[in-house]
Structure formats: C-alpha cells, structure tokens
Amino acid sequence: MRWLAQQLQQLASKGLRRQLRPLPCSGPHVTYKGRRLLNLASNDYLGLSTDPRLVTAAREALERWGVGTGAARLVVGNRPVHEALEAALADLKEAEAALVFPSGYATNVGVLSALAGPRDQIFADALNHASLNDGARLSRASFRYYRHRDLEQLQRLLEGPGPRPGGRRFIVTDAIFSMDGTLAPLNELVVLAERYDALLVVDDAHGTGIVGPEGRGTAHYLGVASRIPLQIATLSKALGVQGGAAIGSALLIDYLLHRARAFIYSTGLAPVLAAAALEAVRIIRTEEGERRRRQQQRLVARLKAGLEAQGYIVRHEAPAPMLAVLVGTPEAAMQLATYLEAQGVLVGAIRPPTVPPGTSRIRLAPMATHTDEDIEAALAAFPRAEVWAHHAD
Numbered sequence: 001m002r003w004l005a006q007q008l009q010q011l012a013s014k015g016l017r018r019q020l021r022p023l024p025c026s027g028p029h030v031t032y033k034g035r036r037l038l039n040l041a042s043n044d045y046l047g048l049s050t051d052p053r054l055v056t057a058a059r060e061a062l063e064r065w066g067v068g069t070g071a072a073r074l075v076v077g078n079r080p081v082h083e084a085l086e087a088a089l090a091d092l093k094e095a096e097a098a099l100v101f102p103s104g105y106a107t108n109v110g111v112l113s114a115l116a117g118p119r120d121q122i123f124a125d126a127l128n129h130a131s132l133n134d135g136a137r138l139s140r141a142s143f144r145y146y147r148h149r150d151l152e153q154l155q156r157l158l159e160g161p162g163p164r165p166g167g168r169r170f171i172v173t174d175a176i177f178s179m180d181g182t183l184a185p186l187n188e189l190v191v192l193a194e195r196y197d198a199l200l201v202v203d204d205a206h207g208t209g210i211v212g213p214e215g216r217g218t219a220h221y222l223g224v225a226s227r228i229p230l231q232i233a234t235l236s237k238a239l240g241v242q243g244g245a246a247i248g249s250a251l252l253i254d255y256l257l258h259r260a261r262a263f264i265y266s267t268g269l270a271p272v273l274a275a276a277a278l279e280a281v282r283i284i285r286t287e288e289g290e291r292r293r294r295q296q297q298r299l300v301a302r303l304k305a306g307l308e309a310q311g312y313i314v315r316h317e318a319p320a321p322m323l324a325v326l327v328g329t330p331e332a333a334m335q336l337a338t339y340l341e342a343q344g345v346l347v348g349a350i351r352p353p354t355v356p357p358g359t360s361r362i363r364l365a366p367m368a369t370h371t372d373e374d375i376e377a378a379l380a381a382f383p384r385a386e387v388w389a390h391h392a393d
Helices: 002-013 052-065 072-078 080-091 104-115 130-139 151-159 187-197 217-223 250-257 270-285 287-309 328-342 370-379 385-392
Strands: 030-032 033-040 096-101 121-125 142-146 167-175 196-201 230-234 244-248 324-328 348-350 362-366
Touching: 030 052, 033 370, 052 104, 072 385, 080 096, 080 244, 080 270, 096 104, 096 250, 104 130, 104 167, 104 196, 104 230, 104 244, 121 151, 130 142, 130 167, 130 196, 142 151, 142 324, 151 187, 167 324, 187 217, 196 348, 244 250, 250 324, 270 287, 324 328, 328 348, 328 362
Parallel strands: 121 142, 121 167, 167 196, 196 230
Antiparallel strands: 030 033, 096 244, 230 244, 324 362, 348 362
C-alpha cells in the first residue's frame, strides 16, 4: 500500500490534503479544540439546523416511527411523513409532484442516469456540481461541457450534430454556483432549451429556501419557474436538514420512481429527517422566514463591501447566499484559512478539484442567526489584501 501513502503525500505537498474535524454543531459559533470560533463555513444559511422547532419535529417523529425506515421506500420503507414532505416541496415550487432521495448527491446522480441514455446528449455548465457531472457520465449519454455561463458556446453546441435517432437533448445547470456566489442565466437557458427541444434540468440546491418569494428558489426569483420542467432541491442547505428532491410534473416523477436507481435501491430517508425538513419548509414560507432571508442577504452584502474595501477580489451576485474571496493557489487558501482560524473565524478553503486550478478561494456564508457584530469581527480578522499578499510571500 506504499502507493497510497505516496499519493497522499503528493496531495499534501500541493496543499490539497484534507482532514475531518469534529465540531459540535453548525450554529453561528462553534467550539473547536476548546476555542469559540465564528462559523462562516456552513451552508446552514437560515440557521435552521439547530432550531428548536425542527428538533421537536424530529423528536416526535423518532418516537412515532423510530430511527430508520428499515428498507427502501418501494419495499416497506415508505412513511406518511415522506409523502407529506414531497407534497410540501411540490407546493413550494408550484409543481405537481416531488420525489425525496437520501441526499442531494443521490438525487442528481439518480435523476440524470435515469432520464438520459446512450442515444442522448447532455450539455452542462463547466462549473456544475460534481454530482451533476457524475450523473451525466453514468447515463452514458454524449456529455459536453460549455464554458461557464457562455450562452454563445452553448448555442453553437446545440446547433451542431443532434443526438442519435430516438435520442433527446438535456441542458443541465446549477441555479446558484455555490463556490462563486453567482447565478445561472436561467432566462436565456429557458429560451435555448425551448428553441432546441432540450429538457432543462436545474439544480437549485443553494437557492431553495433562501432565494425568491417564500424561499421558492432561483427560478421563481427570475420568473421562469413555470418553464423549467425539472428542478432539484436539497434539504441540507437553507432547510438545515439532509436529503434531496426531484420536483416536476407528476408524469416525470412517476418515471423517476420506476427508473432512478439511487432512489429504488436506497433505504428511505430517515423519518426524523423528513419530519424536520417538513417543519423547515413550513417556517421558510412564513414572515419569519422572509425576515431571516433579508437578514442573511444583508449580512452577505455587508461582508462583501467590507472585504472589497480591504482590497480583496470578491465574487458574488445578489441574492446568492455566499461569496468567494479569490486567493489563487491552494497553499495561499490554506494559509489564509489557518490565519483566520487563529483570529477566531472558521472559513472554507476551497481548492481543486472543487474549483479550477489557480482559482483557490475562501468561501464565506453568513447565517441569518449571525449578528452585525459577528460580521464586523470577521472583517477585523481579515488583514488588508496587500498586507496578506506580502505575508503569504
């Protein structure tokens, strides 16, 4: 097994070695090695993962249905709470039906490998999440990337040779690119999909719950939800739980029920998680949910303005709930993350293969449960960009 040690050493030499860290929770502050840290590394945008109402819903489900389902949902693993959650998600997205998977990754892999096949073509944004790419490859369809948000290149690809006889075309994109804090051009993608008879699949993992009216998501924010046949949502970001869902027409969801292997051959989502997610969907659609969204987005804007004033290059487009501070090399990202942790701020150092080489970054995501004082503390922890560049050299 020497080759494994050598491979790991090579990763370490490039600043790409990872490690797990035991943290007590994903709240606005966490304790690590006896130190209290400001947590800006989470996807828990609305701060619901530790909300007492979700905990209560999970506890009641635990007492009613136990810990796990004991089987795949098509066997004996289906519970009423699964169907209630799917109905709530479909209503949130103003769609006919939804199908809940054990994770967002499983959803994307399951959906694309079920819908597409060897005769088909898939055109995907180059910065899509890995789960979309893996699902596309598993489908065995002809798989082509187009440059990030490059509509002209996508149109040229669509104007090229079509799929094999009997085949279909798919355009696949994230709605919000979570490592850049930017939005997909959904309005233009809808037009291209309709013009070239392609099925548009939109993964709204980072928009569901935090973007748009009542947290309905990015497609509703941009006014094109009714023209997108299939959306993917996750329960693990703004909803604060775990799991994923495919959302679309009743016909499409029924097809996935029969063909999505990641659903068919997986044990059903734990009832405690389904119940907590159902409560989260209820909360995000209330006035309180709207207040939390406004607070989170206000904190993002303040953090962005402060970092730009300190000389940093920041990627972000409102209303994305995260932003990225570009630093270049993996080593620089790790050095800055380590420095910030020493100052009491926990951040994500994002490196290849998650992002392209030369674009390593610090990813920051305030939570609705953070305060103005928290954001000022984070800004104070960052050295000015030119000072940090000199220090890093």
